[in-house]
Structures are given as C-alpha cells and as structure tokens.
Amino acid sequence: MYNDYAVLRSDLNSGKLTAVDVVKYYLANIEKGKHLNAFLSVFKEEAKETASEVDKKIKNCTAGRLAGMVVAVKDVLSLKNKTLTCGSKILENFEALYTATAVQRLIDEDAIIIGKTNCDEFAMGSSNENSAYGAVKNPYDHTRVPGGSSGGSAVAVAADMCMVSLGTDTGGSVRQPAALCGVVGFKPTYGRVSRFGLTAFASSFDTIGPFAKNVQDIALVLEVMAGWDEKDSTCVKKEVENYSSAIGSINENEMTIGIVSDLPSEGLQKEIKDTTDKVIGFLKSNGYQIKPVELPHAKYSIQTYYILTTAEASSNLARYDGARYGHRSKDSKTTEDMNVNSRTEGFGPEVKRRIMLGTYVLSAGYYDAYYKKAQRVRRLIKQDFENAFKEVDLIIMPTTPTTAFKIGEKIDDPLSMYLNDIFTTSSNLSGNPSISIPVGMDNSGLPIGLQIIGRDFDEIGVLKLANYIMRNC
Ligand code: GLN
Numbered sequence: 353m354y355n356d357y358a359v360l361r362s363d364l365n366s367g368k369l370t371a372v373d374v375v376k377y378y379l380a381n382i383e384k385g386k387h388l389n390a391f392l393s394v395f396k397e398e399a400k401e402t403a404s405e406v407d408k409k410i411k412n413c414t415a416g417r418l419a420g421m422v423v424a425v426k427d428v429l430s431l432k433n434k435t436l437t438c439g440s441k442i443l444e445n446f447e448a449l450y451t452a453t454a455v456q457r458l459i460d461e462d463a464i465i466i467g468k469t470n471c472d473e474f475a476m477g478s479s480n481e482n483s484a485y486g487a488v489k490n491p492y493d494h495t496r497v498p499g500g501s502s503g504g505s506a507v508a509v510a511a512d513m514c515m516v517s518l519g520t521d522t523g524g525s526v527r528q529p530a531a532l533c534g535v536v537g538f539k540p541t542y543g544r545v546s547r548f549g550l551t552a553f554a555s556s557f558d559t560i561g562p563f564a565k566n567v568q569d570i571a572l573v574l575e576v577m578a579g580w581d582e583k584d585s586t587c588v589k590k591e592v593e594n595y596s597s598a599i600g601s602i603n604e605n606e607m608t609i610g611i612v613s614d615l616p617s618e619g620l621q622k623e624i625k626d627t628t629d630k631v632i633g634f635l636k637s638n639g640y641q642i643k644p645v646e647l648p649h650a651k652y653s654i655q656t657y658y659i660l661t662t663a664e665a666s667s668n669l670a671r672y673d674g675a676r677y678g679h680r681s682k683d684s685k686t687t688e689d690m691n692v693n694s695r696t697e698g699f700g701p702e703v704k705r706r707i708m709l710g711t712y713v714l715s716a717g718y719y720d721a722y723y724k725k726a727q728r729v730r731r732l733i734k735q736d737f738e739n740a741f742k743e744v745d746l747i748i749m750p751t752t753p754t755t756a757f758k759i760g761e762k763i764d765d766p767l768s769m770y771l772n773d774i775f776t777t778s779s780n781l782s783g784n785p786s787i788s789i790p791v792g793m794d795n796s797g798l799p800i801g802l803q804i805i806g807r808d809f810d811e812i813g814v815l816k817l818a819n820y821i822m823r824n825c
Contacts, residue, residue: 531801
C-alpha cells in the first residue's frame with residue numbers, strides 16, 4: 353500500500369485513512385503470505401487496539417514521530433510478556449520479562465508492533481533453515497532461501513506484511529537477507545544502538561538494524577533507536593545526528609568512494625559483479641572520485657569470525673541449562689543429566705556445532721592457537737579499515753557472492769554456507785556501519801544487493817550515498 357512512511361504519515365494526518373486501516377491491511381497480507389513462514393507470532397487484536405489509540409493521538413496532534421508505522425520484530429528481541437523463542441525449541445514457551453531498549457524507543461514514538469519474525473536459531477545461520485519452527489521462503493521464489501538469520505524480518509518487508517522490521521546483524525544477518533529479498537537493510541556502528549533486550553549470540557559483534565523499502569525510513573527508525581542507554585555498557589555516549597534530514601543533500605565532488613582491489617572474488621556471481629561495476633560507473637560519471645583501496649586481511653574474515661563468534665556463543669549459551677528457564681528434559685536423575693539432556697533436546701544441530709567449536713577454540717590447549725590468534729587478526733582487519741578510510745570516505749562492494757540459493761542446497765555443507773558471509777563479516781569484525789541496498793536483478797529475476805561501508809559512526813555518509821544510488825541509479 354505505502355512504500356514510504358512520510359507519504360503514509362501525511363495521509364494519516366489528513367484523515368485519508370486511519371492507523372487501524374493500515375494494521376488491517378498488513379494483517380491481511382500476513383494471512384495471505386502465511387506459506388512464507390515469516391512470522392512466529394502475530395499480535396492481531398493488540399495491534400488494532402494500539403492503532404486506535406494512535407488514531408486518537410493523531411487527531412489530537414500528540415502523536416509521536418513514528419505514529420502508524422507498522423513494525424515487525426525479529427524473535428531474538430525482547431518484548432515484555434511476549435514469547436521470545438530465538439527460533440529455538442529450548443525457549444519454546446519462554447516469555448520476555450522486559451522490552452528491548454531499541455523496540456521500546458519505537459513504541460514510545462507510536463510505532464505499532466505487529467508481531468515477531470522467524471529467524472535462524474539464536475541468529476546462527478545464513479538461510480533461515482536453522483529455525484526450529486521451519487524454514488522461511490523467499491517471496492521471489494518459494495523454492496529459495498530468504499537469507500539469514502533475520503530472514504523473517506526481510507521477508508516481512510519484501511512481502512508487504514509490515515512497513516519496517518528489526519533484525520540483528522552479527523556477521524551479516526541484516527544485510528545478507530536484505531540483499532536476497534530486494535529490500536534495504538542497515539547495520540549500525542557497533543555501540544550505536546543499545547543491545548539491551550537482544551538475546552546474546554556473540555556480544556562483541558551483535559548489532560540491531562532495521563529493514564525497509566527505502567533509505568529514508570531506515571534513517572528515521574535509526575534516529576529513534578540509536579543513542580546511549582545505561583542498560584548496555586557497550587552502548588556509546590555520542591550524540592545521535594538527525595539522520596533523516598541529513599541524507600537528502602549530497603556533494604558528489606567531496607566524496608571519494610573506495611573499491612577493494614584485493615577482494616576475494618572466487619565464487620562471485622557474474623551478474624553481481626557486473627551490477628556492482630555498473631553502479632561504480634554511474635557514480636564515476638556523476639562526479640564521484642573512485643579510488644582502489646586494499647583490505648589485506650579481509651581474506652581471513654570468515655575464519656576469524658567463526659572462531660571468535662563461536663567462542664562467545666559457547667559462553668553466552670551456557671545459560672540455557674534447563675534449570676532456570678526454557679526447556680527442561682523430563683526424566684533426568686541428576687542435575688548434570690538434566691543439563692545435558694535439556695541442551696541435547698533443546699538445541700538444533702547448528703547451535704550444537706557452534707558450541708562445540710567455541711568450546712574447543714577456548715580450551716586450554718588451543719586458546720593461543722585459535723582464539724588469541726583470531727583476536728589479533730581482528731585487530732589487523734580493523735586496522736585495514738582505518739587505513740582505507742584515510743584514503744576514501746566510503747567503501748563499496750557486493751553484499752553477497754550469489755543471489756538467493758535453493759532451500760536445502762547448502763544445509764549439509766556448513767563451509768559453503770559460511771562462505772555466504774564473505775563480504776559481510778569484515779565490518780562486524782571491525783564494527784563499521786554498513787548497508788545493503790537493492791540494485792538490480794539477476795537473469796532468474798532474483799534481487800542483487802550492494803553494500804556500502806563507512807567510517808565508525810558515519811551513519812550519515814553511508815545513508816546519504818545509499819539514498820543517492822537508490823534514487824538516481
Ligand atoms: N550468517 C552468519 C552466521 O551464521 C551471520 C549471523 C548473524 O549475523 N546473526 O553466523
């Protein structure tokens with residue numbers, strides 16, 4: 353119905369339609385798109401009730417900045433008194449005790465939360481096939497994956513089941529599904545958005561980011577979510593700029609764009625390479641300086657990422673022991689039995705694989721060889737970005753090596769699955785802000801994403817260029 357919040361809001365303000373109409377429209381689409389399996393819970397009645405409250409506020413001119421914006425939230429983010437499954441059997445009936453700061457800030461501005469979206473178990477995956485509640489399907493081709501781990505959130509926006517959704521990005525889980533589903537997905541700088549209420553996977557990597565159909569809506573939502581929060585000690589005390597009003601103006605001649613000359617290009621689909629080159633050509637002809645940069649250690653990103661995130665995950669996931677909350681195995685004789693059986697029954701194969709891997713790289717005999725070494729490589733990757741950003745303002749590269757692959761194609765081959773993250777993990781290792789925007793289709797009619805990475809806390813630069821490309825290219 354509406355691809356753009358500003359247009360919707362002006363129609364809400366003028367009384368052309370009501371927030372209740374908007375909610376009904378999205379609920380009908382959720383019902384129509386049930387086979388895509390994008391939602392794990394839908395708050396039908398509650399969303400309509402909230403909408404009617406919002407309508408009153410709009411009439412009284414007391415409505416917040418996001419009044420009537422219908423939002424879906426990935427099911428790793430807490431919403432008080434609502435189930436928080438994390439796509440896992442181990443938390444099947446668990447209800448959250450509080451609301452995540454990022455979600456609360458949207459609610460405080462009168463956004464309407466319509467439901468929780470499906471995802472890979474504990475956000476571990478690139479295809480959404482690791483959810484205990486079934487795979488999510490790509491709306492462009494139901495035999496293909498939507499990407500992961502925030503696949504449900506990407507599909508919810510792509511299939512018009514909400515206006516905006518929230519996902520989480522630890523190694524690409526917002527940008528990769530955005531690319532595969534033809535929508536915009538943004539990963540903020542680490543520390544820009546509070547992680548309070550986000551179920552931890554790899555705490556030094558985890559970020560919360562929005563999906564939308566355009567950059568303007570991403571900027572607005574980010575502006576509301578971002579900023580210091582006393583409940584997250586890694587959240588940075590730094591002023592939040594006015595992203596939504598800053599992104600419109602751009603001075604091409606003042607911007608230098610980097611293209612990575614030593615990017616690992618093995619397995620890069622030709623149409624993705626060609627489309628990326630086309631965008632670069634377009635920028636060049638419109639006055640942008642294009643300059644090659646090197647990221648010499650980026651080729652180690654996947655290895656480094658999978659050592660460090662599994663190490664952090666093995667520690668974070670130790671809390672699911674059947675004792676305090678979540679699934680508890682029925683017939684265990686000792687506490688240890690209960691712990692082992694609850695975890696054996698509650699976790700899926702990918703989560704178990706990562707816990708094992710993480711425990712291994714942290715174990716006494718291997719800590720130096722794997723964990724410590726990977727931490728050093730992480731520092732080098734960060735340094736690579738710092739060096740590159742002395743030369744250029746922004747870096748452009750593909751988001752993914754291929755467009756959406758077939759459901760089942762990679763599930764038995766973790767290495768080939770992990771390689772899907774080849775272009776996204778480096779900015780999680782370094783913490784830099786990055787976005788994926790849709791820039792075209794391959795020969796089978798599947799969406800192609802382009803990634804833009806910026807300096808730490810230069811969300812504005814990233815959003816500006818993204819907006820410019822989407823509007824003009
Ligand atoms: N696909 C990556 C992984 O499996 C990224 C996950 C994420 O960003 N949450 O770890």
